[in-house]
Amino acid sequence: MSEKLLVPDIGEFEKVEVIELLVKVGDKINLNDAVVTIESDKSSVEIPSTISGTIDSVNVKVGDKVSKGDLLLNISSSKKVSIEKIIPKDTENIIKEAEIILKNKKKIIQQKPVKKEQQIIVNENDIDPLETQDWIESLSVVLEKDGNQRAHFLIKELINKAYKEGANIPYTQNTPYINTIPPEAETKSTGDQNIERRIRSLIRWNAAAMVVRANKKFPELGGHIGTFASAATLYDVGMNHFWRAKNNKFGGDLVYFQGHSAPGIYARAFLEGRLNEKQLDSFRQEVKPGGLSSYPHPWLMPKFWQFPTVSMGLGPMLAIYQARYMKYLINRGLIKDEGRKVWAFLGDGEMDEPESLGAIGLAAREKLDNLIFVVNCNLQRLDGPVRGNGKIIQELEGSFRGAGWNVIKVIWGSYWDSLIANDKTGLLVKVMNETVDGEYQAMKARNGLYVRENFFGKYPETKELVSSLSDKDIWRLNRGGHDPHKVYAAYDKASKNQGSPTVILAKTIKGYGMGKTGESVNTTHQTKKLDVEDLLYYRDRFDVPLTDEQVKNIQYFKPEDNSSEIKYIKERRINLGGFIPERTTYSKPIKVPPKNIFDFMKKSTGDKQMSTTMALVRMLTNLLRDKNVAPKLVPIIPDEARTFGMEGFFQKIGIYAHEGQKYEPEDSKQLSSYREDKKGQVLEEGINEAGAMSSWIAAATSYTNHDIEMIPIYIFYSMFGFQRTGDLAWAAGDSQARGFLIGATAGRTTLAGEGLQHQDGHSHLIASTIPNCVSYDPTFHYELAVIFREGLRRMHEKNENIFYYITTMNENYVHPAIPKDKNCEEGILKGMYKIKEFNKFKKIKIQLLGSGTILREMLAGAEILQNEYQIDSEIWSVTSFNELRKDGMEAERYNLLNQDKKQKVSYVEQCLGKTEGPIMAASDYMRMNSDQIRPFINKSFYSLGTDGYGRSDTRKNLRNFFEVDKEHIVAYGLSVLAKEQLIATKYMKQAIKKYNIDINKPMPTKL
């Protein structure tokens, strides 16, 4: 039976043009196969079939205008499915997951609490301690009888009741200032603690020695001892017991090391036999090959470091999106779920960066239980205390708990266990709660007696608690982050946590073991020199087996290969699959689509006007039909899909949502309805450019971190790209990211109405600062096609470690066919090619260089110059001033260094060297954009550009204001020719008058 396939609901659009027929009579098609592409002035979208069967007739042709309900095809059907039914709801999966959670919950409920001795908490605000005691006892009974979950439920009910009755007092997000894991619930390490301590001491020593030696030789080199000194145990426990390396059987855990702890990571690699003394002695001396970079920089040590972290705040954010991206790959079926984890080590001072906490909500929302943050709470940053008057651990606990994270506080070491157990009055915990970080820091800069008097001495009961301890014993009361048992238990619990990310807040001492020069003092961070006395103290503190003489010479210490320490350290890593960090790549290149895939973009669009943004979306739609490329595309959008005409992607490839779609979208009947899916391909990041950029980096480095080459395409308002997230773009370069950044709605005058904050006249200049970023500002759709395909080839087939920045615009215009010249494509890629020549009068000539939308003003201006002033011109489409500059610099450098050899001719010179007349260049960017090539050509060179703040107005008025419209091009062109004494000045004056150009108007930069 023949069925009719009609145009579905296409929202507010009517009479939309059919631009492609994807099927013909006789074709057999399946449900959901795309049959026709339609295009409004904003976007193009494929219409899927709701019927499987054989096509009897095609009732539309390319160019037809269709609306909802129009007949597209007649199909002899096998079965028909309504639009509603084809929206995958993932319901089954949701139910399954809910059942699993319920089961887990039951398990948790069954866990019996550990019985604890009663404590009477004394609180001066308590007006009725007996009543309080009653309540506490009731709670204890519930805890004992029915467990944590029931107790939690009852407390929640009480709070709800109080809230309903009007007791609107916020309840604290904090727990007491003690460890989250009670001693009796700690999982014990299976490691040999004596050997581990010896190994840790050697790593500490070698890390410090490395910094001190470098600075002895060259005091300008700098370096840090204090950060790693505080974090050594945190790293060692992970390295010895938890972090599994990548190998042929396992994808590997991903560890983001805190930037300033790099010396410690090198010191461990030294003991592991991965680095030698010579390399340690090249710390921070990288100009000669083989040096060790100051901080984690994959660009500089591509086989070692995986993640750049030293710009504070980027590590936490990148780690969150890395963990999310890992789940995305798993849910899309692209990698196996092997229980891999992402660990991020962060400084407590670093947590003040807005980026550090900015994405923690997402991590909880997406239930990233593959993510573990370890915040090294040494209570200090660079200048002084992180929270002198408060408590950073409590503050962070509140923020993370509030966001829905699993929080594990590791505050006190094992020596405190018995004191806390004996604290029958609760006063010790009260002192712990009341003492501020400034005091905690000061105590560790002093001695045991000071702690006895100023900490325990706050109440007679707490003083009594330590009466039998010597000052030395008191001094030995350690902090949780330096206690391998406590750290092990926390890591173990974090690794097993399900359903939420975990943060471990570990209390440590900055400069631990450094003694009077560097331990817990405000200047610790900057300490990079230790005198002999300090070094001897450090050796003794950690029992490093070096003689005084060896200490004075600051010698490294590495035991023999067959020593128990070296055997142990290697064996631990073998058990965990290999070394960490290590950067390797085993991904397969992607076969790029055939050259003709974009041929449709090399033809003229005829009368049809479109923007380059729309051309890009068309191109991506085509790419999604290529079976090699399609699954690898990762479109990333920060809440702007509709701005860019990409809403068609929602239905076609779905929006990634880890829980599928739990609701029927409001627009479910429409063709481009909002479809979320567990297997969705689009990363819709919401209004979050930094997050989107972090996602892009995760996908763009997928080839090394997950051994799968992906093609991320992040599309954003060009003004909210490099300008907004420039530091992430820099980190992307360092990470050797491969992928596309698309700065849409680009140009200072092209994005008309949006005004000052939106109009971008400089993103290309910022892009040019990143050495491995290749950027283009194309005007016509064939340029975009050539550039994009080459990007695919270079990055994803040839695996060059570069990334592309391409601007696209939202101005609609007609696109011509690609010029016949066989060198055109090469010119497009190199940065310029001749697009047109006016050669009628053969008297006076000018070279006009235009980029982006302003190329069209150049073409129009050239026509006026020809028709009204008999001036010939050659017009060059400059697709990339940045690429031209790179080539020019290289040629110039070579020539200066090789004056006796055949001189190189820059590409700019090759194009323009033999041409006639002065050069005038313009773009929709600041003059500096086109001025970049000025040094590489020995001719008069003038540039026009959009220097100054943007503002809202029509394109025409804006181009007039910034003097980049065709009228100004004519007037300035005539003036340039007059200045070069090729024509009389009167023509310029005529043009100024004719076009009402106000020569007294100030520079737009001053307006």
Ligand SMILES: Cc1ncc(C[n+]2csc(CCOP(=O)(O)OP(=O)(O)O)c2C)c(N)n1
């Ligand atoms: C974005 C950024 N701003 C400033 C710095 C300079 N800086 C380096 S370390 C540091 C202090 C770090 O303190 P914290 O995060 O507590 O680390 P710690 O060394 O105490 O573990 C500062 C301000 C930086 N690296 N990055």
Ligand SMILES: [Mg+2]
């Ligand atoms: Mg700190």
